[in-house]
Amino acid sequence: MLASRTRFQHFRALSSVTSAMPQIDNSSDFLSRVPHRKHPGIMRMNVARLPKEAQDAVQTLLQRTVVRHLEDHTTSLNNYLWSRKRPPEDKDLRERAMELEKKFEEKTQFIPDLNIYQKEEKLKNDVLSSLRKKSYHWQPLNYTEQFGLVYLAARFDGGFAAVSRALQEIYQRVPEFSPKTLLDFGSGVGSVTWAAHEIWGKTLKEYMCVDSSASMNTLSELVLKGGSERGQMHISGIHFRQFLPVSPKVQSDLVVSAYSLNELPNFSERERVIQTLWRKTGGFLVLVENGTREGHQLLMEARDIVLKGGDKEVWDHRPACVFAPCPHQLECPKLAGSSQIPCNFVQKYEPLKFSWNSSVSSEKFSFLIFSRGPVGENDKHWPRVVGPVLLRPRHVHCNTCCSDGKLHHDAITAKKHGKDLYRCARKCEWGDRLPAMIANSSPDETDKDPAS
Structure with a gap:
């Protein structure tokens, strides 16, 4: 009581x-x-569920190519991706190195029996050693054929659930939106394609899937073919590319980037990609990341890049408007305090049928949607x-x-x-x-x- x-x-x-x-x-x-x-x-969905064709294709692929200790690999990969941070910027490392140099310099100068050259060498080694211990060591993911299968088992269902929930926001609030073209940056195993097809399959005619990894493009195509190279594509009109088209002359009605911004090596590259994606957007730009503080900050970084402009190649002069989840275009209030609590959401989904999976899981994610011009003014x-x-x-x-x-x-x-x-x-x-x-x-x- x-x-x-x-x-x-x-x-x-x-x-x-x-x-x-x-x-x-x-x-x-x-x-x-x-x-x-x-x-x-009410924006929520019921339990998200991968189409049966996609589930069957995953089972076929994993049965044909046996991955040893698959459960351990998927758990480790999920934990790693959830805890992953942005790559440290060179300027931040230089500033940190200068601070450490001042700190260690005071201690080094009082060490007896060291000449000036030995002191400089010790100072350099101390700074480098401290930087290695205290700096985040970001590494690009190497999407080999084996790693791709582990990623498929670990992230296909959860990624599909998060993207489906984000796209549901557009489908429900703007029922007249009927996209004909989709651009998916960092397409991976094809979660975005399957999610978009479930919602707008009757109107979507062209899917442009961009992923720098040739093996991931091959794997995504195999899933679409039911797990067999000789199978028929379940979704037609799909084109795979390893490089993002930069021309602003050809836009897509719907542009999506899901769990891809943290794969870029630095802020400069993220800024370039975000500007290119917005340049290619004819209707909506949808960004989805992990529901962590890092994932949320990646989206807020993208939010500033799009809203503040600065792109020299402007062909479409319709303004960028935040469509969801924010009801405003001001600074995120969750980042205003010292706690820096991420703005995230949860979507339940039915995971792939592996012995170690429960019947229902939850995906915690953050998302951000921009529209070309104001939509849903009421x-x-x-x-x-x-x-x-x-x-x-x-x-x-x-x-x-x-x-x-x-x-x-x-x-x-x-x-x-x-x-x-x-x-x-x-x-x-x-x-x-x-x-x-x-x-x-x-x-x-x-x-x-x-x-x-």
Whole structure:
């Protein structure tokens, strides 16, 4: 009882943090047409499931080419990819080396029996040794045929689930969007192709899959052929490339990069690729990364690159607009504090049928979607639920990111906020959008490009 009372007091204290009163936004009169449990702010999917053709192809490939200790390899790879960081920049290493040099120089000069040359040599060795110990050692992944099969077993299902959830955001909010062309950068084993085909298979006519690894392109094609070189392609119109086309003259309706930005060796290369991808975007640019602090910061880095512009080759002058998950184009409030908590989401999925897998798994990921020009103007200001929704008797605790560029915590009640908003809030989950307006905030004023 005491623990429950303590938690209640804690939540009550949190609810006082909010600075604005949310109220139902029924400008489109959606509540007269749908029940609360199906309000248009609900973005979540049911359990994602790879198409049967893709699952069967994976089983065929792995049975034909036996990988020893596959379970251990997939576990190790998943752990490694989850903990992976960006490559350290040369300028950061130089700055760190200068700091260490000053630190060790004071100690070295008081060592007796060393001449000036010996002291310089010791100082150099101490700095290099410290840098090796304290710097992250990023290495590019070597996608051999064997490694590709391990990656297929480890990441095909989870990657498909995360990309499907991100694409669902566009499909549900912009039902008139019917892409004919797709560009997938860092296509790997083809998760994006399968996810996009599941949603827009009737309209998509051309899939451009770009991956620098020839063996991964071959593996992706084998999966599409059911695991056999002589099989028929399950999806037609697919083209594989090892290099990203840079010409801005040919755009794709949908451009996607999933779990690929951390494969680039430095910021300069990431900036070049992001600018090229945006240049090639005719409709939407979708970026997906791990739901870690590192993955989120990669996306925020890309966000700044696109919103601030700076690309010398501008053919399409329609502005870049953040479509999801942010309801604003201001600085991410999750990066404003010292904690640097990542903005991430969770999608449940049915994993590949291996003996070590459970029946349902969860993929934690971060995503970012840009649109060419404003899309969905009526509901763009709806707050995004950025954490678990806590259901309590006669009130609901919601943590949201709002159009004023701030994080809000609200204890929503029927008496204080109205029955409609209260019922909508009770049906929301992490990642959904609350169909509400925040009083005392003006989307038109706060939702501006930071570069303007």
